[in-house]
Amino acid sequence: MINVNRAVNKSNMEENAPLFYRAQEIDGLGPQMKYSKDLEGINRKGSSDEELVRLFAKYRDEESFNEIVNRSSDKVYRIALKLTDNISDAEDVIQEVFILVYKKAKTFRGESRFSTWLYRLTVNVALTKLRQSKRGKEVSLDGYMPKFREDGHHLVRPVVDWSQEVDKLVLNKEFRQLIQQAMDQLQPVDRAVVVMSDLEEMSNREIGELLGLSVQAVKARLHRARLFLRGRLAIRLGYSPT
Amino acid sequence: MVKRVSTRRARARKVDTCKEATSLIIDYLNDELKPETTLSFERHLGMCSDCVAFLNTYKKTIQITQSFLRKKT
Ligand SMILES: [Zn+2]
Numbered sequence: 001m002i003n004v005n006r007a008v009n010k011s012n013m014e015e016n017a018p019l020f021y022r023a024q025e026i027d028g029l030g031p032q033m034k035y036s037k038d039l040e041g042i043n044r045k046g047s048s049d050e051e052l053v054r055l056f057a058k059y060r061d062e063e064s065f066n067e068i069v070n071r072s073s074d075k076v077y078r079i080a081l082k083l084t085d086n087i088s089d090a091e092d093v094i095q096e097v098f099i100l101v102y103k104k105a106k107t108f109r110g111e112s113r114f115s116t117w118l119y120r121l122t123v124n125v126a127l128t129k130l131r132q133s134k135r136g137k138e139v140s141l142d143g144y145m146p147k148f149r150e151d152g153h154h155l156v157r158p159v160v161d162w163s164q165e166v167d168k169l170v171l172n173k174e175f176r177q178l179i180q181q182a183m184d185q186l187q188p189v190d191r192a193v194v195v196m197s198d199l200e201e202m203s204n205r206e207i208g209e210l211l212g213l214s215v216q217a218v219k220a221r222l223h224r225a226r227l228f229l230r231g232r233l234a235i236r237l238g239y240s241p242t
Numbered sequence: 243m244v245k246r247v248s249t250r251r252a253r254a255r256k257v258d259t260c261k262e263a264t265s266l267i268i269d270y271l272n273d274e275l276k277p278e279t280t281l282s283f284e285r286h287l288g289m290c291s292d293c294v295a296f297l298n299t300y301k302k303t304i305q306i307t308q309s310f311l312r313k314k315t
Contacts, residue, residue, distance in 0.1 A: 085314075146296070152259025154292045161295035163302035170306060179310045198304065199311040204272070223268045230303040 019095065020065050023102035049114035057105040069098055072115070076122050082195050083126040085183070089133060096125045123192065123210050130188040139185045141224050144231030147242045156240040166233060175236070182232040189213075190225045197222055254278035257286045263293045267300055 036059055044052060044067045055064040073094055080093035100121055108117055147155035169175045183191060189211060196202045196210070204218040211218070231241030254276040257263050263286045269275050270283055287294050 082311075146261075146264050148259070148261040148264075152261040154260045154296070157292055159292040159295040159299075161298050163298040166302060166306065170309070176310065179306065183307075183310075194307060195311060198308045219268050226268075226300060226303055226307075229307055230300055233303060233306065234299065 019069060019098055020062050020102070022095070023065075023099045026099055026103075050108075050110055053101075053105050053108050053114055054110070056102075057108065065102065068101065072118055073098070075115075076118065079119065079122045080126045080129075082199060083123065083188075083192055084130050084133070086133065089129050090126075093122065093126050093129055096129075097122050100125065120210055127188045127192060130191070134184065134188060137184055138187050141190075141228045144228040144241050145224070146227065154242075156242055160234075160239045162234065162237045162239055165237060169236075178232060178236055179229070182229050186225055186228065190221050193218055193221045194225050194229075255282065257282040260286075260290060260293050260296075263287070263290070264296060267297060270297075271301070271304075 039055070039059055039061055042055070044055075044063050047055070047064075047067075049068065049071065052064040052068050055061045056068065076094050076097050077090055080090040080097075081087065084090050084093065097118070101118070104121075108114065149155055183194070186194065192211065193207055196207045197204070202210075204215045204222070207213070208215050208218045213221070234241045255262065255266070257266065257279065263283060266275060266279065266283055270280065275283065287297065
């Protein structure tokens with residue numbers, strides 16, 4: 001179960017201020033905010049994300065940083081939770097992402113929108129997190145790939161259409177655990193591709209851009225992951241996975 | 243223009259086997275196949291109950307995954 005309050009709490013100002021100082025400490029550069037007349041009278045709440053990042057990168061303006069965190073921490077949390085499927089991992093991801101924003105704000109060139117840049121950062125941090133916590137859980141998908149005869153026919157025939165039969169099971173708790181387990185056994189990137197496609201309903205191109213993969217590679221991963229999930233369902237129903 | 247049409251034709255694929263059909267499922271579901279390839283794919287389905295079963299269970303898998311992920315959030 002997801003604790004929405006935790007996600008909301010993350011965007012409280014009181015919680016963000018320590019994040020700023022933590023980032024400052026980790027960053028090690030530690031220069032204090034540079035006072036400038038440019039900052040006078042700036043309405044940070046009314047500024048665009050891109051403008052806030054620029055202000056922060058240029059002046060290390062704490063208020064701009066906190067406003068960025070305020071605006072985007074829910075979104076970061078939401079993505080992180082979907083990708084890691086774990087509340088405490090997702091909370092770690094928030095911290096790490098904003099520390100990275102602190103460190104890398106200078107490298108944000110404004111060629112893409114800030115939200116895209118942040119999304120990409122979040123995906124990378126979440127995947128790293130997932131790789132650490134899921135190490136060794138992944139299984140090989142090879143056994144779930146369809147097999148064919150030399151003439152190109154399915155090797156195991158007939159292929160059984162269990163698509164109606166499975167409906168009776170979907171509400172079953174044990175069945176949901178099976179899907180959960182199968183999702184957990186996917187490689188982090190494959191899991192991310194499935195989540196982005198099936199839950200976020202992103203196009204293969206968008207997914208590729210976020211993960212640094214070609215459209216072909218996204219499709220291939222998605223296809224393999226689906227065949228694996230399909231195979232798992234088939235086995236549960238007593239049929240061939242391939 | 244003429245050239246483009248001919249490349250398009252050249253890239254359309256004829257679906258003769260289950261192996262070919264299976265490899266096209268993802269593009270078929272995304273509606274990304276050339277019209278000729280879609281026709282050929284569907285013609286294969288018309289003759290092959292194995293591929294119909296495979297496609298139905300593949301689609302079902304997507305549905306199940308989707309509703310599983312949605313319920314979690
Ligand atoms: Zn077939």
